[in-house]
Amino acid sequence: MTEFELIARYFQRRSPSALVGNGDDCAVIAPTPGHAFAVTTDTLIEGRHFLPTLLPEKLGRRAVHVNLSDLAAMGAQPRFALLSLTLPAIDEGWVAAFSRGLWSALNEFSVELVGGNTTRGALSVSLTAFGEVAPGRALLRSGARSGHDLWVSGPLGDAGWALTALLQDRDGAGQIAVTATTEQIERYESPTARVGLGLDLRGVASSCIDISDGLLSEAGHLATASGVGMDIYLSAIPTGVAQVRYDDVADAAGKLSAHAITTDVHAACRALLAQRCVLHTGDAYELLFTAAPRHRATIEGLFSKHALAGARIGVVTSARPGANVCVLDARGRPLDIEATGWDHFAEVP
């Protein structure tokens, strides 16, 4: 099977909304009059953004959702995509499964794949996504104001916990044995872009970002872009299922603050790991956004409408010297936590 046959069989479909679709030098596409395109590109590399054990169907789905998550964070309606696929070789079974996952996710949002390229090399998937938004209605990072609430669209921590467990399955457990539930692994491998919520937050949220790197890192981006500070209430963060429970996290915070990790080292380490998953690890793909307090009932209603376990987790403050994001424990005391996110060039700890 040649490159052209591969593309024709698995990736070329009619794109009814494109002015020129798949199969010319370029696709030609235009937003609906009065709208603009929100555009974003994300690359998924084997061994860095996903484990080699990830099923190809899930990889196809994931490539779509991590890009649509950026569109969701702008309040944009997904419309088109371009795909750059780098494969070590043509394994038709693999490509068929990958394309099933890809198309299933694209079709869910009526996104048309209008072009791309395939080549040979280390496995990597790069998608460019085009959403549509009226320019003045786009959700930016820069609109947070002192006194606004800080919200997250769903529980955090599961993805980091699942990744830790999967790495232990592969490499053997360290000091703390971590096991993840099927649901946690599913949340890590197959995140869901909060597209519907993003669209409904237009005119409601004052700033928005998606949590691809980690809560504190993303909150820092909102704070920097808006020129504000943020207080996050640790006990208000929804923390997913099973092992990553609030009391673990709160406990870790207490023990960390008190420098009192003495009695049960194992439990304390687990709790610290849980805290790290909630605050620092990425791959959650929930929306983090701010809104004026008058929108609280509206936002709770949107969480219900979209069946999301979102929560109000903090408040926007005026800008302040030093760290612009502060995490407070249940008693309102600031924790000494570095607001670092995922740096692709830093060593994995």
Added chain:
Amino acid sequence: MTEFELIARYFQRRSPSALVGNGDDCAVIAPTPGHAFAVTTDTLIEGRHFLPTLLPEKLGRRAVHVNLSDLAAMGAQPRFALLSLTLPAIDEGWVAAFSRGLWSALNEFSVELVGGNTTRGALSVSLTAFGEVAPGRALLRSGARSGHDLWVSGPLGDAGWALTALLQDRDGAGQIAVTATTEQIERYESPTARVGLGLDLRGVASSCIDISDGLLSEAGHLATASGVGMDIYLSAIPTGVAQVRYDDVADAAGKLSAHAITTDVHAACRALLAQRCVLHTGDAYELLFTAAPRHRATIEGLFSKHALAGARIGVVTSARPGANVCVLDARGRPLDIEATGWDHFAEVP
């Protein structure tokens, strides 16, 4: 240096035409009213699309031009780009040189880099380019009609010849020692997108494609998309500089047709290699287009205006059974040449 610092220092610049520029979840961009975006994405992988010896500054330039070449083939005005850069590690000197080449090429065409991502892995550069075109004016592959002329915007063969020479420098010469001139190597490493010509061909060319893979492969795409056949006159193809001379090519054709490679095997092999470079090898990034004969003087004028050594190399015929592209030697006899292009999954011969 972190990923965010790297992006900020080398890749974030103001994008005055974007509604939302670099630094949010998405860029927000819109074409000029009455226009649409022509969009394309191309990936350059070390060892497959460029040699590890390619200087980073040239790689940056090349990533821009190979993508703009697709815009040129649509008659689109380049406007914006997104960059996905995968690096084995942060080497600031390398990144600085790469970004110099990238920005130099972007600035030449007033293209604004509005976003992208960096990650760690095997060296790879993926660019998505956005051009602007009035939908009805885009140059498509599908408009060639019987009786139209077939044109190429410049000489072919240099890139393939240079690549052969560079591979021999690395691996040692085979039966035929190939050396390339500085000019040939420059044409291979630093192709130039024919953006100005593409814009001027709107309303003139009936179909257009850029030669990224190889002449016969691209001619086949035009023929298939247009539902026509094509006759290409071997002796009319402009064939670059130095070693790749017309007489070599014509000679090869004659010898191939006559099955008479007996007297000077070395010269015959060189000539066959030259022919292969002209007809089959890619990386030329010239435009291949068709136009009605009434536009001949206009097209000659455009070649002069843009200082291009283009030529009329064939004619469009009606569709016919079998191969839709036929190469004719100086006496009008069809050559037995397979119309294959570059297949990324086929073994390099």
